Amino acid sequence: MKSRHIFCAVLAMAMSAGAASAAPYRPYTDVETALANAESQYPALCKRVNLGISVQGRTLWALCISNNVNVQSDEPEVCLISTMHGDEPVGTENLLNLITLLTTQYNIDSRVTNIVNSVELWIVPVMNPDGYMAATRENSNGIDLNRNFPDPFTSPNNTTAGREMETAAIMNWRFGHHFSLGANFHTGALVVNYPFDGNPNGQSVFTPSPDEDMFVALSEQYSQHNGPMWASPTFFHGITNGAEWYTITGGMQDWAYLYMGCNEVTIELNNVKTPPANQLPQLWLDNRDSLLTYVEQSLTGVRGLVTDQVTSAPLNATVSVVGRAHNVFTDPAVGDYHRMVTPGTYTLRFDAAGKESRQIPDVAVNTGAATRLDVSLSGPARVTSPNGGESLIAGQPTTVAWSGHPAAQFQVQYTLDANSQSTVNEGFESGFLDPAFTTGGASNWFLVNIPTHTGTRSARAGIISHGQTSWMKRTFAGPGTASFWYRVSSESGHDYFNFYVDGSQVIHQAGTVAFTSYSTPLLASGSHELKWEYVKDGANSVGADTVWVDDLQIVTDNATWADVGPLTSIGATSLAWTPASATSAARVRVRAFYDGTLYGAYDWSDSSFPVVAVPTGGDMNCDGSFNAADVGPFIVALTDPSGYGTTYPGCPILHGDMDANGLVDGADVEGFVDLLYGTP
Helix, strand or coil: CHHHHHHHHHHHHHHCCCCCCCCCCCCHHHHHHHHHHHHHHCCCCEEEEEEEECCCCCEEEEEEECCCCCCCCCCCEEEEEECCCCCCCHHHHHHHHHHHHHHHCCCCCHHHHHHHHHCEEEEECCCCHHHHHHCCCCCCCCCCHHHCCCECCCECCCCCCCCCHHHHHHHHHHHCCCEEEEEEEECCEEEEEECCCCCCCCCCCCCCCCCHHHHHHHHHHHHCCCHHHHCCCCCHHHEEEHHHHCCCCCCHHHHHHHHHCCEEEEEEEECCCCCCHHHHHHHHHHHHHHHHHHHHHHHCCEEEEEEECCCCCECCEEEEECCCCCEEECCCCCCEEEECCCCEEEEEEEEECCCCCEEEEEEEECCCCCEECCEEECCCCEEEECCCCCCEECCCCEEEEEECCCCEEEEEEEECECCCEEEEEECCCCCCCCCCEEEEECCCCEEECCCCCCCCCEEECCCCCCCCEEEEEEEEEEEEEEEEEEEEECCCCCCEEEEEECCEEEEEECCEEEEEEEEEEEEEEEEEEEEEEEECCCCCCCCCCEEEEEEEEEEEECCCCEECCCCCCCCCCEEEECCCCCEEEEEEEEEEEECCCEECCCEECCCCEEEECCCCCCCCCCCCCCCHHHHHHHHHHHHCHHHHHHHCCCCCHHHHCCCCCCCCCHHHHHHHHHHHHCCC
């Protein structure tokens, strides 16, 4: 009750300046009641969600407003959050007024109706209820919540560990959503503040994000509908880059943009932190159209669905604008994405785990409604024929067939020396680290006598202390396969052996690990980097406190490849091919070419296959000689060609084509008999 009395006293002081006719600021219990009433009175439009509790045990509430309030659908998610500073309550009142407007005017006001039908809007009227009730900036632990979020310069890990309960509640809630647009509301100034708030030097200088043009336009969409803000004598058009105004770290808007892919701004609603309550009606009128316009901006730019090409299932995908270092993400339950950009022409890239990336050029974005761009992604193209085990005939046409994305073109290649490869075996037996390796960190890798997987030596991570790293690298030209054995002895859960392929971590092991093998195919042509790393945390050493690597083998493909033909037409799944000469090891491969911009990965026929010279010897059972044992198979070829293929798989029926006309028929009998009996 003490905090309630303090709150009431503060409100009384605010009202003493002359607020006689307006309702006072509401205590938090009344805020909770307002949300509960909205849910009960408009159950088809409103849903309350408990986000967690404050330090003093108050519930943090969010209210969702949508015409599909219980169903996830293809529409942008927007979050509006107020009063993370407890002594800045104007935003709370404005958001409660916005809830009233959207619910009471739904199906009455066309603009309101369109917003509710098109957007999934989430409202958190009070993020810091303890500070709100005590009229303090900080929460009840004395922490400024707008300095408590992950930050690339001071607290880079995107986890809730060590953060305030209110911050953790908001983070956990937002981890479960894919907000396209957000805003958090404050007082103490009159301006829209947009990213970035922070920079590496901690200096108050202009620090633009990759979406500077979009944030300027977005901020002005809010400020131009707020007369006092737009006419600000301090900030041109009532907006500012955050760090140019003053720099902070741990702010929510930078976290939302950098870590969550959400375009968020900080909106300062009044120069006085807690203005007299009789000013609240005018402050609502100043911001009403600004709020509606701001939410409507989530419907601009580019939007669409990212789905699996085969199953049409939604994908958890990353969407980026080429040339802008900023990603947005699909909602994996629906597959929808919403990328806000200013009008222009862009190239969009789509990436999803296990799928081939697509890069769509010349996407035109106009003012108004977002451009629609639905994209399907698939795995690599797959060779289906010849796929190994066949025997082809030189000079005879055949067909290369594959499966792949119907929107792609395809590059199809062949080789006649598929078994040409080179192998590097590195057991570290020379006694020194080969110059092909580079090593560094706090201490270099070196060679030891024990333990080893085989032989007498292995490579060991450098001797390092807490918080340090030791690494070793080697590059090679693909395609190929790399394999090795590793052993770990370290503090479990803390000191790690990491292995990276082309910058992507594929092994992350700590504790006691006996010698274990690892192998990875690297199918793409060009240079590949292998990196072995040992990393220690800030305390403790357990076991031998290191990692060992032994018996590295790199097998590279030295085959010579040539195109079967030019790029296919879009959606093609086969191409004619005539092998030019005989070989014991032919192979084909295929890869997709998407949207005129990106190649996918090659897929090879599963194994090599022979190409034989046009047969003239009548070897019908393919035993390498022509004799009476070939008579039976020859008769089967004449009378039951399909049965011949079943009985003698892999043996070309054209071995019986004695007159070389491409057929096995009655005209070949005389030639077969003459050859069998040596008749000239």
